[in-house]
Amino acid sequence: MSEPIPNLSIIVATDKKHGIGINNQLPWHLPEDLAHFKRSTSGHPILMGRKTFDSIGRPLPKRRNIVITRNQNWQHEGVDAVTSLEDGLALVANQNAFVIGGAEIYQQALAFAQQLIVTEIQQEYECDAFFPKIDPVIWQERSREYFVAESNQLHYAIVTYIRK
Template sequence: MSTLTIIVATDQQGGIGINNTLPWKLPEDLAHFKRLTTGHPIIMGRKTFDSIGRPLPNRRNIVITRNAAWRHDGVEAVGSVAAAVALLGGAEGYVIGGAEIYKQSMDLTDRLIVTEVGETFDCDAFFPAIDPATWEETAREPHTSDTAGLRYAFVTYRRKI
């Protein structure tokens, strides 16, 4: 059985992006993302893929799109979150966005890895609320960015049994 993990960075209001871009620059979070996802399949929506602009290296890139004709080199395109999860074939996969894909994946996910950015930004995309009846915080690593001056924390949640 596949293990599905959502990995996301949010501001204090659950904001994750604006105009298909990240509203902050936090190199430490990008390094954390790369460290965790390298070597694993990643699942994303087509808009998230477009914002990145290319398949991420050393990862199996699975893109969810409603457009059955959409294709891109180095990417497997599917029509739903369920189809993406089926492609994992027992491997651990990471859901990397965007907002609608996160929402559709929450009930299928075993773990959340959230970078909580300690400020509020102008955002037009948001992560679903993390229900404490469903999710248990298991780890928290607070940090301050040397380059961006932002406070942030890497937080891990596990689904309660």
């Protein structure tokens, strides 16, 4: 069994059915959540799968971008490529780091994370990728803030969970 890493957080936005995306894209438009993501992760290493990186299209500024890919020859300027989550975690030992997706990487990272920062969008979307169900035996809700997006009146909450 893997040990949780004190400085590892997962950050994710989900719909009411835990959907996180469709066709490698976000199915919603929520600029306020993107701003929250930027504020939360700026200055910290971020770990993501290669498909998530491809959907973003470039390294995110003011963050060390670490991409997890099975392709040992994959590379991109401004990115550290690793072939496993564990290799990526070794690069960020003793740093506050964030796992930013996608579904397969989230599933693997749950065993290591100490904190989940979840934007819960109060609507359902057509999705083909999902975040795992948050197990209340393992995770305790620490805070919940409710918001309504100015741009489209979308209701959402930013919820922080900590490992019990």
